[in-house]
Amino acid sequence: GTMDVGVRHVKNGSLGSNTSEISGNNTTSKLIIRGNEELGNGLSAGFYLDATILGDTGQAGAATPAGQLWDRRSTVSVASKTLGELRLGRDWVPTHLVWTSMDPFSTLGIAGANSFRNFAASRALGQAFGALPDAQQANPTLRVSNAIEYFLPSGLGGFYGQLVVTLDERGTTAAGSTKGRGFRLGWAGKGLDVGAAQFTTSNATGGENFKDQVYGAGYDFGFARLSLAQRRWVFGPDRSVNTLLAAQIPAGPGFVKLTYLRLDQKGATAAQSANDAHLIGAGYVYNLSKRTALYAHASRISNDGAASFAVAGGPAVSGNPAAANYFGGQRSTAYELGLRHDF
Amino acid sequence: GTMDVGVRHVKNGSLGSNTSEISGNNTTSKLIIRGNEELGNGLSAGFYLDATILGDTGQAGAATPAGQLWDRRSTVSVASKTLGELRLGRDWVPTHLVWTSMDPFSTLGIAGANSFRNFAASRALGQAFGALPDAQQANPTLRVSNAIEYFLPSGLGGFYGQLVVTLDERGTTAAGSTKGRGFRLGWAGKGLDVGAAQFTTSNATGGENFKDQVYGAGYDFGFARLSLAQRRWVFGPDRSVNTLLAAQIPAGPGFVKLTYLRLDQKGATAAQSANDAHLIGAGYVYNLSKRTALYAHASRISNDGAASFAVAGGPAVSGNPAAANYFGGQRSTAYELGLRHDF
């Protein structure tokens, strides 16, 4: 597992600033219990339980639904060295796996590549999954329950891949259910990693299919690892397209991380299509050991049009022009310092 | 602990069918933390914490009451080799221990002997504990909180037994409290296991005593273990009597399981007394190792009169003739496939 707690300061334009203690900026704070059993003949069985910890308050698991302790992963699987792995339970969606592998910030903290994964401000996500907590929990851009997964075996010359189907069990997204299907395919070797994935949800609010697509490539030049990736959320006329350009540069007993993330949105109207945003971020991770590190991150989100994205932890913002805390077109600036310890 | 996840398909008569991913069909998915300390002079102390896991979604513990993580068992005890064991906390009720020992399906999955343990459709349970989640949680046909238990020592020539008292703490069943008392007594040896148990609840809804009684016998003939048991739930004029005839037959690297379960209900009116049902079930467990198995189960529930029992996981059913999904007298057919891994 991991315990990672930091202190974050966020200034949201004219709305002022706030300082808070936040968990999981460098690595998600979590408790993992897992195991593996060799069955002979190249077969093995395994289980994996993974629970988020909010180290600042002691909360564990998901807030919604209540009681979902093993919110990150809860799986049982049987694997063959030649035929691949069959896995059942709750797991990451394939699109997230490709996306986070291209982000030196691992989609975490103030400069992570999920900074525009926001139900209120991203058109495609908001239209597909609405404002209800249960429906937002069903949004499978991170993790999904009731999954049946197949993974390719290793030893295919660097190719990796998976298929996934999830059951809605006659439930709706409003009730936290996801009817989905997707895949991931990639190749890794010689410093290069290229991957693509898609996950399609059929019971999103409103009846349309929600499509989550990602592709990207990373290459390790030795002095730095550069990565370029794009993730698209599509629902009816709405789309939110994240483009990531990032670098991780070894420096002293750690490394420097740089990121540029751009969001292009398209909606039914020109005003909706103007709600773009971008983020620039930088960080340094100072390794005290393999397991323990100090880190410092800085980032800034700039909104176009009426876009109202902000770094989490600042004063609450609204995308509604009539609200007192309307934030459209403003900038959110943040830095954070913290301590991460793996166990 | 255990992780057990399977895929289940249920067809509920005219209401259609549903496919879902379900946890704990062969063995309950759970996390156990326990320990024992030798104190000398034949004395020992121990603790036992046992939490349900819903492997398909990552939920842990009970849904009601919220926060009851160690919902299966939470006990501390001191034991003497000659005098027996004193145990305090939350534990199984004695009636369940006898009942599940007679069921090759361990009361789990689509063919388990608790298939008629249903508050809406079983008269005695429904009348005693009503429809409130807290009261249903207080229903002690499975587990009970605030228990003070005494267990006979081993080494009594095969006899085993226990006494249990539970405190309601001035609470009502509607608030999740149980005032109960019960016992278990049996003998095991030479392939035979006979047992009987009773647990009586004094603060059930409506003021009457709720009685849970079970007795049964199992014998291992070598080619098969056969068992015959009966469990009676009695509350005022209402009674629900479960009769179980089951067999477990070694076959190849596993065993075949067969079960026949019949429910006889008696209520204040002839119509209520006609609401009987029966279940037939079969399964095969294929052991990949001592810890890991694949399993396949099939079962069918047939309802008489207006009885509306159904295998869990299918379309929702109602016992109300005015409801659109009225299910009285129909059949529920199911099969499931899954993977179980102990750790």
Place this chain on the structure above:
Amino acid sequence: GTMDVGVRHVKNGSLGSNTSEISGNNTTSKLIIRGNEELGNGLSAGFYLDATILGDTGQAGAATPAGQLWDRRSTVSVASKTLGELRLGRDWVPTHLVWTSMDPFSTLGIAGANSFRNFAASRALGQAFGALPDAQQANPTLRVSNAIEYFLPSGLGGFYGQLVVTLDERGTTAAGSTKGRGFRLGWAGKGLDVGAAQFTTSNATGGENFKDQVYGAGYDFGFARLSLAQRRWVFGPDRSVNTLLAAQIPAGPGFVKLTYLRLDQKGATAAQSANDAHLIGAGYVYNLSKRTALYAHASRISNDGAASFAVAGGPAVSGNPAAANYFGGQRSTAYELGLRHDF
């Protein structure tokens, strides 16, 4: 961790008595996961996760807020042998650490020194934090979230100390947030332990500062350890002052514990100032081993004026003269027996 479950009987004056099963009377039932890593050069890193268990029902963590599993402690830290320790997360407040170190009952059970820590009956606490569960959870007389702490290193000739700041993150106490600052300072050696601490909350309900102050001394005379301590809760014109005189006396394979706790209250009116109370308590802990013990406690709370303090676990009491269960000025008498097992 620990499992500690006992049976308690409480008689609340004219309101009658109640028997219940209660967890954590000698030592809090809990599950701890922690670790430490040597980093070299006298540096180390560590984490600490600590979750309450209610052994009688299987509940884990805090009831409010829901999902706060690691309610007792959730921290990550980096420490230097010469410079001290920096710690982030949820932790004990410094005042509690001094207070509990002076109490042979460790503030637990029917005779613990927190018996007058009651929101309904203590004026200062009630006025500062009100009746909302979230605000009461924010009351930092026990533990506090979002803490940034500095601890003095050991090796300062017996001196120990800490500084703590907690962030409210723009939240109010009503929403469970605490804006606080405090310290602890003491000296221990040669059988003597003297300590003082203060924790001030700036966003308590009503806008005033809430002050929690404690000082005390304990000395081990060999035949007994005696301690004398005082804890003051101050909010505007209201103050609740706890004075503790206690002894722990080795006797046979365990020890006797004696306590006298007095509460002096002062409010805006003479009637409020008359609501004092005191508790006398005694107990014996019989050690079966280093890890396991049986214990028996007895105590009595006597109320003056309209004070309505009672031992937890009895019939519900009210401080409202118009209520049917008005308890002002009455006595609460209790005893408890239990089993504690550390693991």
